[in-house]
Amino acid sequence: MSSELRDRGSAGVEAPIAVTALLAMAMFVIGALRITNTNGDVQAAARAAARAAAAEYSSDAAAIAATRVAAGALADRGQACSQLGVDVQGDLAAGSVVVVTVTCTVDLGDVVLAGLPGSTIVDGEAVEYVDIARGGQ
Numbered sequence: 618m619s620s621e622l623r624d625r626g627s628a629g630v631e632a633p634i635a636v637t638a639l640l641a642m643a644m645f646v647i648g649a650l651r652i653t654n655t656n657g658d659v660q661a662a663a664r665a666a667a668r669a670a671a672a673e674y675s676s677d678a679a680a681i682a683a684t685r686v687a688a689g690a691l692a693d694r695g696q697a698c699s700q701l702g703v704d705v706q707g708d709l710a711a712g713s714v715v716v717v718t719v720t721c722t723v724d725l726g727d728v729v730l731a732g733l734p735g736s737t738i739v740d741g742e743a744v745e746y747v748d749i750a751r752g753g754q
Contacts, residue, residue: 706718722737
């Protein structure tokens with residue numbers, strides 16, 4: 618039997634394997650880019666939320682302002698967190714610091730075939746000084 622006859626029909630098997638491998642690699646790249654982009658956006662949202670919290674005069678108002686600003690910053694950047702958490706620490710006395718941690722759960726359900734988990738948590742933290750001239754209570 619010649620080698621030409623033995624190789625007939627193998628492209629029908631090779632093509633689906635190659636296409637599956639390429640799709641899995643593409644899904645992995647998409648998932649990794651989604652996590653990376655969300656990480657940068659969450660860091661930016663944490664910085665904006667810390668600035669907003671440091672401008673308030675009470676802890677309750679600081680927490681509300683930080684949550685509102687973080688959610689707005691993420692929405693403006695097109696990030697849809699399945700769960701968003703904003704934690705404000707520190708006091709609002711003049712010259713003190715406010716620390717804001719923003720936590721975002723990123724849904725990866727559409728790229729789970731690439732070996733990524735169904736979701737992952739991305740968090741960002743920012744520190745902002747309370748203005749000495751303005752200072753809280």
